[in-house]
Amino acid sequence: MKNLDSVFAAYLIGWGVFFLFYVSIAKRTSDLRAEVERLKNALPRGK
Amino acid sequence: MGKRIVLGAVAILLVIAAAYASLYIAPEERTMGVVQRIFYFHVGSAWAGLLAFFVCFIGNLMYVWKREPKYDWLGVAGAEVGLVFTTVVLITGPIWAHPVWGIWWTWDARLTSTFVLWLLYVSYLLLRTLVEEPGRRALLSALFGIFAFIDVPLVFGAIRWWRTQHPSPVIMGGPGSGLDPTMRKVLFFSGLAMCVLMAFLMVERYVLEKMRSEVDILKREAEAQ
Numbered sequence: 001m002k003n004l005d006s007v008f009a010a011y012l013i014g015w016g017v018f019f020l021f022y023v024s025i026a027k028r029t030s031d032l033r034a035e036v037e038r039l040k041n042a043l044p045r046g047k
Numbered sequence: 048m049g050k051r052i053v054l055g056a057v058a059i060l061l062v063i064a065a066a067y068a069s070l071y072i073a074p075e076e077r078t079m080g081v082v083q084r085i086f087y088f089h090v091g092s093a094w095a096g097l098l099a100f101f102v103c104f105i106g107n108l109m110y111v112w113k114r115e116p117k118y119d120w121l122g123v124a125g126a127e128v129g130l131v132f133t134t135v136v137l138i139t140g141p142i143w144a145h146p147v148w149g150i151w152w153t154w155d156a157r158l159t160s161t162f163v164l165w166l167l168y169v170s171y172l173l174l175r176t177l178v179e180e181p182g183r184r185a186l187l188s189a190l191f192g193i194f195a196f197i198d199v200p201l202v203f204g205a206i207r208w209w210r211t212q213h214p215s216p217v218i219m220g221g222p223g224s225g226l227d228p229t230m231r232k233v234l235f236f237s238g239l240a241m242c243v244l245m246a247f248l249m250v251e252r253y254v255l256e257k258m259r260s261e262v263d264i265l266k267r268e269a270e271a272q
Binding site for chain 1 (some may be wrong): 062070081082084085092131135139142143145146244248251252254255258261265266268269272
């Protein structure tokens with residue numbers, strides 16, 4: 001099975017990129033959700 | 048939220064099934080051997096990336112026409128997701144090329160036009176960080192996005208119009224091109240799986256951009272008081 005390591009490297013790196021991108025979206029969404037809550041509480045009318 | 052979780056679960060299951068089909072069901076290619084199995088992941092990612100850039104292009108056109116923020120959110124979601132898939136294409140391609148060609152990279156028409164495409168959408172996202180005012184940022188990036196999309200037909204046509212180191216097309220390649228029927232089924236299944244994954248990531252990125260717009264509005268209200 002010559003070059004099997006290249007096949008696994010390609011798949012693992014590819015999945016890794018997608019996973020890290022999803023984690024970055026989840027992190028940014030979570031930060032923004034906290035920011036929305038903070039700003040809503042900061043507005044006097046409590047919008 | 049429920050529909051997004053279902054879409055995510057379906058995307059993960061399809062990607063796992065596509066990997067299984069690529070590694071165990073597709074027959075081994077005679078000249079390249081096992082390393083050719085990267086093809087299904089590489090081409091599937093390329094299709095999904097180009098589709099994401101097409102969605103970005105539609106969002107850009109619609110924004111210029113209607114000037115509604117939702118089209119700007121669609122544009123940025125398409126650009127960022129397309130960029131991620133193109134990054135995977137640019138990583139998996141050299142991993143496949145090295146054992147087959149003996150080199151990691153060459154500046155042929157397909158590889159160069161794909162790299163230029165990647166640079167154009169990096170520029171699209173950088174441009175957005177340089178303009179403060181939301182309406183101006185959306186319009187400028189929409190116009191740039193329409194310009195950037197010109198490279199997509201070049202990427203598609205590069206292996207059809209010019210002689211390249213990159214293999215000739217096996218789908219829509221004209222007479223003499225084609226694939227073993229099982230390979231063809233696995234390729235289309237992998238393409239479908241990557242497109243569903245792309246749709247899931249794009250929905251998540253769209254929701255993030257929508258939320259960012261809400262934060263901008265709330266910040267302006269807070270500053271006005």
